[in-house]
Amino acid sequence: MRLWKPRLTTGSALVLLVIAAVVAAWWSGLLGFLGSPTSWQLGFSVLPQEPSDSYGWTLWVALLNTLVLGLVSIATATILGAAMALLVISGSPVWAGFARAYIQLFRNMPLILQAMFWFSVVTHLPGPRQALSFAGIVASNRGVSVPFLTPAGIIFTVCLMGLTLVIGRAGKRLSLKTPQRWRLSLAAASLLCSTGAYLWMDGRDFFTVPELAGFNFKGGIHMPTELIAVLIALTMFGSAYIGEIIRGGFATVPKGVIEAARSLSLPGWVVELKVRAPLAMRAIILPLGSQYTVLLKATSIGLAVGFTDIFAVTLMSINQSGYTVSLLCFMTACFVLLNQALVSAANTLNKLVEIPGHGTH
Template sequence: MFVIAIFALLTAAVVEGRQNLAAQGITTGFSFLERSTGFDVGFRLIDYGGYSSYARLLLVGLLNTLLMGTLGILAANLVGLIIAILRISGNSILEAIGVVYTELFRNIPMILQVIFWYMLLLQLPPPRQAFQGLGTILSSRGAYVPALNVNTDHAVIAIAVAVAGLLALLVTAVSRGLSRHAAIRRIRWSLALATLVAATVTLWLGRIPETQLISWPELQGLNIRGGMRLQPEFVALLFGMAIYGGAYIAEIIRAGFISVGRGQIEAARSLGLTPLQVFSRVQLPLAIRAVLPSLINLYVWLFKATTLGVVVGFTDFFAVISVSINQAGQTLELIGILMLTFVLINNSLAFVLNRVNKAIALKGSHLRS
């Protein structure tokens, strides 16, 4: 009866809303997705122009959000792991650095940090005095990094192949049934090699004719040619996610390190393992296993934090939805698309990581043995 009541309430709301919109002469539906937008966007991973459709625009924003969310989570993990190691290092100076970092950046709202990094990036020198090193050029126009001279379709296929290969490797790593297979190591190496070869061949076939596979940024006069430009908005949001999220991840991982029993560490040392082997094969795996549920919650939150890019003008999914609402006027449809997309992305992320957590969790019988 409760479900029926909720369904009836939602149905009544939809019918009433459609009647009110029709009375005001406002059309509903998703046919607007086929109309041309008439404007351009700054940062995009696929081809897009002013004559592209709203559906293409939403795809551009979705890909930007997926890229930013993935890079932000990876960067935050790296920062958090480094700070957590400093906190448990036993060196008073390194521990103090870790404490200062955590207490400073964890208590400043992320939106303020994003704005701060954005304003700081805008104060960098112009291209002629830009900072150069490791194939990267950093100026007030953004960061220029090496890029592949590959057409978009082949690049997307190569990324899909790489993601599929990584997921397959993940399944073989966490599956208890496969882990007992005698030839599992050979299977993993073969799978990794096949993924690498398939992605490389795809990129090579998609190489733009008469160009090198890799385009390096170069300073030419008052401009920078080659490579791929990462706009200040992109870099500022990435810095904000990495530094703010890293402060929280550091405390979570530190709690995992503390949860590892001293007896397990001493047993590993007594077997003749080096300090690096003790850390990589005993401390880190057990720590991640203990805190993965907490990390999953933070990953979902960090992915939703990509919407803060709107304060500095980054064209993520939320930003293109906002612009589309102003241009097309289809508020309900676009907000519905935004909500449904984030629900699907975050639930998919949580589902995969929860499956990993379930696969690597120690059962009660294992603990007793």
Template structure:
């Protein structure tokens, strides 16, 4: 028995078990006290309300929801809205951040000045102020009858940006996305004779799949493309990007690009100059050096910080509630006011963001594991 208590391994295990037991008891006590207080106040609990109709519409959604929709359908629509603006922000902010990083490390003084000025301005202005700024600009565009037109195909007004869109249903879009993922996995094992042939083949296959869905996934009397047309005081047809969505997307993209640009710049300058000089000695152009040497090596160094920034930007979509964008946070807030199911809806809110952000972190960690150099821990 004495040897057991003097064992360092036993002591460590005992401390860990004791810590887990204390945490479990604290959580259990919190649940018991919370349920008792809720019962004393006569507050209904449970998730049965999710099957009830909401009675209020959603101004923007990727799915068909209305006043007769249930809380489950409305909450799912809000989650899709958050994921839409979040993932589009990640894509646009990454592309813009890469351009800013290349400008900041450029030998051209003007490009370096522009990149530095952008980063210092947009990084030091709160993101909610930037979103308000773009929302004020977009809502001060002229009305639909005086809307700015681009070749009578796209229109800018205070109702938003109206664009032509293919006549595809939500199911067709889902099939297209799943097909693109399948094409990516299929070409992963394909080894063409010529290097660099995978990307053109992937693009060609995706375009072919899109064409097939466009020709077969619509009714006979429906045109291939839906073009917005002015009827009365509003536009019909096409796809409409509301000012709330556009302002949130622009604000988050410009704000996130300033941070991502600095992360990418740090990764780029961490690349050994000897490797860049070797590429130059082999006769590679500056574009080829960036494409094949600098960016791939820098990507490994900046991936952990980039993962944190991606997760932060996804959580940053919650500022959309300030301008009326119906994201997941706004939908949950409205649902709390309408149903009174505070604890359940807050649990769903936290659970939704945990799933989305954990998925981003898992994907980035998986990518980091696949790309790390062999022999590195």
């Protein structure tokens, strides 16, 4: 009979240590001030925050600001970086030269300089009454407002995605061929879209669109100038490094493997998608995870343009309350936990794409 022996990894031990330190600080009264009101309001917050709210709630909102900015910048930087990498390996001298110039430019430019530059650009846009508008997206010197789903629209979208996924899996269980499964999923999606169109004509709103109200816009999602500036800076900065990581990952795939796949008369997209990309992922995921932690930590650069993330709010709380050591330890614990979650996700994904018998060289 084999006894189960719990395994404690380095990451798990670090997380437990941080949690224990926070609990000990709370128990000893070092974090007791978190229940006191702040008497000041954040410039930008994902959740509502008022001056009468406590330090604890304000720090929690600031942590969510950091998390949202980090995740969105990671997503946009990954998309743009992958595009730059594909341009480099495309074989076109013009596009490859453009992508290499882009990567070198934003890799060698200080991040704080990029944040200040884009903040200046955004603040010099026209005012709200002369705002730039395209496809419902409105840009002015107050920020950018974009259309967004209403609660009914969110429910409808989730139902659409869920129904399509369930029908696709059902078709797979019935051993239907791929084209038949796609037709079945498309028919289900069309049926649900028709239902949504009927509800919309009946007066149900699925989108909320920005509309000018006084000196600003109401409706949709509003992103202030400081958020836009930091997001663009992080996207440009991160995409340059991510593009080089992805390009290097594809360069590790042996040419003999690609030539062998092409000798089987496989289409070019099949060779790239089914042969080259899976092999390249082994060399991409772990460096990509490390770059994601860099981007998450780099959100603190928002302090330079007034973005209220966990770093900026912690410094404001120190100035107001005087609990320097406690607040710095609290901020450290937040960054450690967030970055450890990213590293653990990268390690898990790396194990999923491992090819038995083939190590990463």
